Amino acid sequence: MSGHSKWSTIKRQKAVTDAKRGAVFTKIGNQIAIAARGGTDPTVNSTLAMVIEKAKAANMPLANIERAIQRVADKNAAVLQEVLYEGYGPGGVAILVEVASDNLNRTYPEVKLAFSKHGGNMAEKGAVAFQFDRRGMLRVKGSGDDLLMQVLEAGADDMQEEAGESVVYTDPKKLAEVRDNLKAAGVEVTEAELTYVPNNSIEITEKDTAGKIMRLMDALDDIDDVTATHVNFDIAEGLL
Numbered sequence: 001m002s003g004h005s006k007w008s009t010i011k012r013q014k015a016v017t018d019a020k021r022g023a024v025f026t027k028i029g030n031q032i033a034i035a036a037r038g039g040t041d042p043t044v045n046s047t048l049a050m051v052i053e054k055a056k057a058a059n060m061p062l063a064n065i066e067r068a069i070q071r072v073a074d075k076n077a078a079v080l081q082e083v084l085y086e087g088y089g090p091g092g093v094a095i096l097v098e099v100a101s102d103n104l105n106r107t108y109p110e111v112k113l114a115f116s117k118h119g120g121n122m123a124e125k126g127a128v129a130f131q132f133d134r135r136g137m138l139r140v141k142g143s144g145d146d147l148l149m150q151v152l153e154a155g156a157d158d159m160q161e162e163a164g165e166s167v168v169y170t171d172p173k174k175l176a177e178v179r180d181n182l183k184a185a186g187v188e189v190t191e192a193e194l195t196y197v198p199n200n201s202i203e204i205t206e207k208d209t210a211g212k213i214m215r216l217m218d219a220l221d222d223i224d225d226v227t228a229t230h231v232n233f234d235i236a237e238g239l240l
Contacts, residue, residue: 025064026224028055030100032068033080040069046176050192057190078102085111086128089120089231090212091204094128096196096230097220107225114223118216131232132196136175138168139191140182147187154181165190169197198232210239 031051039045042052048069055065071077081104085097101107115122135157140147143161151159151168155178158169170178172194179192204210213233220229 024058025060027227028058028060029064029068030080031227032065033071034082034100036069036072040072084129085122086125087115087120087122089216091202091209093202093213093231093233094131096129096132097226098228099225100227101225110223111220114216114219118219119212120216132198132230134172135195135197136170136172136178137193137195138179138189140166140168141188141190142166150185150187154178154185196230200232202233204233204235207239210235
């Protein structure tokens with residue numbers, strides 16, 4: 001949907017700002033610790049390798065990365081739990097909130113407060129998630145028919161051009177394979193991760209509603225235990 005402010009683009013811009021003040025390191029550190037459960041060697045654990053690449057792209061210090069990995073072996077470290085919270089925001093937009101927390105008794109009230117304080121409400125498990133599909137997502141440099149052919153030959157399902165780059169979608173189980181195939185073909189991959197893609201998007205055209213939604217999303221992102229948010233809205237150009 002060209003002409004709209006893609007939430008993925010907004011999140012990337014916010015991540016740059018967060019990285020400058022170190023806020024993103026806590027979130028990525030939790031993602032590394034979770035991924036490392038599948039093995040602490042990134043040459044064998046492709047999920048860990050992708051999160052480490054994300055950490056390096058955010059200029060996360062190597063010491064922080066290694067410390068996050070070692071949390072798996074530290075028997076005294078608090079165990080992180082992965083939870084997916086679901087809710088609705090202003091304008092009826094659907095929101096999924098991924099968290100990695102060592103204390104859900106702390107995290108749940110923080111997420112619930114963010115929703116209620118900014119015109120939203122949390123929902124029962126499954127009430128929102130059915131509107132999304134779990135997908136592998138890659139962001140690559142370039143666009144055009146030639147790139148699309150390379151993407152499909154690499155095993156991906158689809159590609160969408162966006163702001164001078166392209167977003168590639170895959171079966172979640174094939175994410176690492178497609179990434180490796182694209183790199184082998186000489187395609188520059190700037191991002192690779194698992195995500196939730198909405199089945200349909202809501203277009204937000206009212207400035208007041210857009211402002212309320214963004215304040216809610218900011219409040220959720222400001223919670224250290226929140227590792228990712230997924231939404232089904234596009235905000236019309238010029239409203240932010």
